[in-house]
Amino acid sequence: MNDQTVAEPNPSALTGRKVRLRELRDEDLPYLCTWWSNPSQSVFQTTDAPTPRPSSELIPMFRDWSKNDGTRWGFSVEAKEDGAFVGHVTLFGPNVKDRCATFAIVIGPEHQDRGYGSDATRLMVSYGFAELGLHRIELQVFAYNPRALAAYRKAGFIEEGRRRSSVYRNGAWHDDIYMGLLRDEWEAQQGNVA
Numbered sequence: 001m002n003d004q005t006v007a008e009p010n011p012s013a014l015t016g017r018k019v020r021l022r023e024l025r026d027e028d029l030p031y032l033c034t035w036w037s038n039p040s041q042s043v044f045q046t047t048d049a050p051t052p053r054p055s056s057e058l059i060p061m062f063r064d065w066s067k068n069d070g071t072r073w074g075f076s077v078e079a080k081e082d083g084a085f086v087g088h089v090t091l092f093g094p095n096v097k098d099r100c101a102t103f104a105i106v107i108g109p110e111h112q113d114r115g116y117g118s119d120a121t122r123l124m125v126s127y128g129f130a131e132l133g134l135h136r137i138e139l140q141v142f143a144y145n146p147r148a149l150a151a152y153r154k155a156g157f158i159e160e161g162r163r164r165s166s167v168y169r170n171g172a173w174h175d176d177i178y179m180g181l182l183r184d185e186w187e188a189q190q191g192n193v194a
């Protein structure tokens, strides 16, 4: 008889040190729309010039990102200490053959710099590798976003390249940085390589 290892469920798959990941709720949407429309935040998410968009356009976008239907996974981020809704994370565009998906995150400005983004990034990366069986997770970040770069580097992402002077913002040109993290690199970080 084969010695089969029984897979244990991971009770902390959606719970980190500071945050929990949960389903998108209707009451999260006004916050997400406000953050997305705030020019001080939207400059980190899109190359577009600051362009306010109506909630009627943004709400379907956030719902789509949170479908969890096998084509994308999106969760609201809540603080463990008080259950406050603080942000949103997604893994989107999975390529089934190559087992690769793209990571994106927003933490509301009033909740930033408290470790939530770093913890949510680590958690979603673990979810992608341990629960979804991904081989690779990648992302794009603008060079003028040192806070995101710090959070991503802490989660193990490595810079793989940059499109030089590709983003025009506030009268200047900036690089667009590509980062990636492979499953075996993540496993080595966890100290759980078989």
Ligand SMILES: CC(C)(COP(=O)(O)OP(=O)(O)OC[C@H]1O[C@@H](n2cnc3c(N)ncnc32)[C@H](O)[C@@H]1OP(=O)(O)O)[C@@H](O)C(=O)NCCC(=O)NCCS
Pocket (backbone or CB within 6 Å): 041, 044, 045, 105, 106, 107, 108, 111, 112, 113, 114, 115, 116, 117, 118, 119, 140, 141, 142, 145, 146, 147, 148, 149, 150, 151, 154
């Ligand atoms: C980027 C983002 C997810 C980070 O989450 P956060 O909760 O604010 O950040 P954290 O508190 O987890 O950690 C930020 C890290 O950046 C560091 N940091 C902050 N400002 C920095 C700066 N100007 N230069 C270098 N490092 C900086 C902090 O020191 C911290 O690192 P540490 O824990 O080692 O001290 C969040 O700020 C956010 O959503 N911003 C707006 C949207 C966005 O940028 N999304 C990502 C698009 S690619």
